[in-house]
Amino acid sequence: MAGLARSVAAAILLLSMTTFGYAANKVIIILDASGSMWAQIDGKPKLEIARESLRTVLQSVPADDEIGFMAYGHRTKGSCDDIELIVPPQAGSASAISAAADSMKFLGKTPLTAAVKQAAEALKYTEDKATVVLITDGLETCGGDPCALGKELKQSGVDFTADVVGFGLTADEGKQIACLAENTGGKYIQASDEKALQEALVETVAAPAPAPAPAPEPAPAPAPAPKAAEVDYNLIPQAFLKEGGEAPKSDVYFEIFKDDVKGTGGEHVDYGYNTVKFHLAAGNYIVVATSGAARAEQKVSLTADKATEQALNLNAAEISIHARPAPGADIDRAAQISIAYPGGTSDANYGEVKFVVPTGKTKVTVHLGAGEASETMQLAAGQVVDKDMIVGVGKAKANAFYTQGGEKAGTDVAWKVYKAAKKLDGSRDQVTYAYGPDSQFDLPPGDYVMGVDVQAVSAEQPFSVTVGQMTDVNVTLNAGVLAVDAPGADGFKIYEAKKNIQGERKQVTYAYGEKMQTTLAAGDYVLVTNFTTDKADKETPFTMKAGERNELAVQ
Structure with missing residues (x-):
């Protein structure tokens, strides 16, 4: 009310x-x-x-x-x-x-x-x-x-x-x-x-008006000319993909401008969406319809007593794209759909999209993880295309375990996926990366190597991907966790216990402060503790066992 x-x-x-x-x-x-x-x-x-x-x-x-x-x-x-x-x-x-x-x-x-x-x-x-x-x-x-x-x-x-x-x-x-x-x-x-x-x-x-002061009776006024009845709405715009064709199923945005020397850059009068109706003062206007990347405008003259239905020809096609990782699979909402149409590109589409494009050559590209599929279409006015785009990928889910079948590593887990085939220099091409446990990767079919870094431990696991299937990649670290508490310490360095032929040890990792915790591969090590005072550095040999926690207190 x-x-x-x-x-x-x-x-x-x-x-x-x-x-x-x-x-x-x-x-x-x-x-x-x-x-x-x-x-x-x-x-x-x-x-x-x-x-x-x-x-x-x-x-x-x-x-x-x-x-x-x-x-x-x-x-x-x-x-x-x-x-x-x-x-x-x-x-x-x-x-x-x-x-x-x-x-x-x-x-x-x-x-x-x-x-x-x-x-x-x-x-x-x-x-x-x-x-x-x-x-x-x-x-x-x-x-x-x-x-x-x-x-x-x-x-x-x-x-x-x-x-x-x-x-x-x-x-x-x-x-x-x-x-x-x-x-x-x-x-x-x-x-x-x-x-x-x-x-x-x-x-x-x-309510009666106050009685006027006495005055000579005026001559009767002429009867007013009858006024034409006004209609509720005098402009009803509609947009079509082509003249005499279908209306787009996508949203249509209508704008009304005064028809003056400035054209559509002149005064903006009103706007609305889809099945909107307008009541405008009598006069000349420009109606603009926009749907997706297509646009049309039309001049119209309006009176207050007549409803004008104005058709606008977008001269466009409408495409509906559904991105799927494999034939018969559900739509994947993580898939990005890029539409390159005459005059521009629309990239902010994920999973599926309905979009109106101008006539001509349109290229649709779908990216899902490391997979990609594209298709170029020559579209005519009024054409409606409904298409599944199959990227052709499988999924790999990666986890790292301290020992085979043991506890899962849950922090500081960094993944890199490489192509299995080595190049002439012995290196592999990196495909993608991620962080954390249960990381998932969309990959084209083929052979790969999963590399993982968990603090001071690195490991690799070869695996293969099949389109439409999930592959669990479980990497065994063969490692444990070291925790050190050294009051008054300035920092730590950890070396492999075994010396090389020059009598030097290989440094594995380091940290600053009085405490440290890190993941180490099973084996023998030496902890060197640096102190902030005049106190001499202290060496502490220790052994790491896979799947175990080793706590060292250094005085």
Whole structure:
């Protein structure tokens, strides 16, 4: 109900200007333009209802009334400074206000206190009689104090009045803004449901105007010319892959621009998606339809009394791609789908994608791990392609164990996958890498070597991959864990115990501080502890056994 209430608020206030005694005064109408106005009531956007109400009621405003139009929240999301006097107070402003409301966006916050202050200043309220009419279905969201502002304006103004219409608000919420009207001698109108709004509208429209002062009876005015009935929507755009063809199943984004010398670079009027309908002021426009990478535009002339169905030819094809690792396998959401079409590339697609592309040559490439599949298609307008892309990979899951069948290594596990075949220099080409236990790799079929580093231990395991199958690669480290505690130590170096022919030992690893823990292959070692004081370095021989933990305390 709050949306409907807000959408007819303009009608109530404008019609009530006669009842409230606004005739021949300067009045600024302030319209709350928050983003909730895009919501629909019975399939019709609230903002459209508001626009139609303004357009209808403004026709009955006396020509000598000086009416202005202000809005807030209509240009920028989340801004408390988005306040604009769109139409200054002037006689005969009805058509300008209607046009402004028709082109307005509904986006932002509710700085109603600041808006009323700016409207009062625009009316020179300290010099002349002034009236502000505020239409809102929300409370102040920008830190203003409407009650205090009402007192300030009443005290400093010549004859200032603020009237407030609040819709869809609770009684407590209404009190928070009613004071703005009451403190200026104005009125607060509240309607909490559709019935109350309708009754308020009927009562305001039907309320008799104050009896005029006696005057000579004027000559009867000529009857107004009959006005053509307006339709609810006067533009219904549709997009097709080709003239007379199918509509795309992908989303279509429509934009409306004024048709002027600037073309689509001119004023942006409205937008919507898919089966959207528009109600626009009569005039000339450019309609732009975009779906995927395809785009079409069409000029159109609109009247208020006729619904125009506008077809736009995208001159495009639509492709649906499903990435699968193997024939008959499920779609893999990790597979990246790249679509290179005439004029650009779309890479942000994973698993499957439906996409509209311009006619011509399109190349689809799917990457899954180290696997790749691609296909080039020559596409014609209206063509629809639904295709499975088979990458042709199997999976390998890798784990490292301290001993065969023993405990799994869970930290500091680094994997590298190499092609099994060696090059002339004896090295192998690296295919991919990963970290951690249970690492999985998507690989083309073939023979590989899995290399693993767990701290100071390295090991390798050959394996083979078959398309569509999972291969468990379990690498045995034949290693244990060493933990050292040496109070006052500056660091450690670990060497193999056996010396080479020059009498030197091979360094295995090192660490800094008083404690260290590392993984070592089974064997004999020497721990050299360095101390921060004058205390001499200390050598500690020790033996590592596979699958065991060795704790050393060095004094």
